[in-house]
Amino acid sequence: MTFDDPAWLEKERQWLGALARGDGTAFDQVFQAFAGPLYQRVLLPKLGDPAAAEDALAETFRRALERLPRFEDRGKGLWPYLATIATNLAHDVHRERARRGRALASFESLLAPLETPGPQPGDGPDRAKVRAAVSGVLSALNPRYRQAIELRFFAEHSREECARMLEVKVGTFDVLLLRALRSFRERWQDMVGAPPEAA
């Protein structure tokens, strides 16, 4: 069932009615249905940072609740409404972070080729797809680049530990990781698809 399914939309209408009466259970149901997809499909890819995405998720629901009395259901339900609020918030966060010299890196464009139309209630199935794509690209990389990426991002070692394990200087590891990331990106674009702006 997708968020635009008539049966789903009817369920949403009931939740909205209950929410208007201040029913906390209805809020739980809305949160349970939309928090995962908003985080996974909108906020995390746009912000590239779990903490920032969580903050934005909380703010999305807060704003949505505040504006709920003015919400007009035009037959499309809550998903476009919530996704729009989340997207606008993500833009605000980017602007604010950039102003403070702490820019965030979005990976939304890299995920775009994997995007499936019509998100679903609960967590979407994209996680497995993303992991499979990452795994496929990694296996096509030069083994040394793959090792650098795995140590730094999956085993989450510090750069000093990674350098020691690879028996290189820290500065050399930094260059190795930069090259590994560039190589990964190229392979990703070849194997998964180019980001919209690069296509």
Place this chain on the structure above:
Amino acid sequence: MKDEEPTPEELREAEALARALDGAPSEAAPPPEALETAALLRHGGGELDPARAQALAAKLRAEVRPRPRRRWWPVLVPLALGVAVMVILPSALLLRSRQLPPSIVSSAGLPAPTAALLTAQAEAARGRERALGALDAQMRSYRRALFARLQERGR
């Protein structure tokens, strides 16, 4: 595999990237495409942690409050009563004064308020600003009549 010697530019980028990945400020901007790729590798397909989601939901749930129903009667009823009193009382007095025989009015010794004065009072009581000027004029006129009558009685 033998690594090629990095260029000075590449060294700068690699250092800026390393600092950015550690969340440390850097003088040089890290290469954005490498940062995006790193973010994909770190968090691509990441899900909302169930424990964090639960905590977040509990916090937000506390902010869900029933919207108070708008009850108009506590405001409207006293307002309507007030308006009714302001309108009906002067009208009743006016009617009464009209119904009284002239002899009774004159026996009181004081001039009866005119219909225009009572109307001006009613209008002013309704809160109409323009009515204040009319009321003032009517009151002056009434006071003049009152003082004249008192003077007559004093002679």
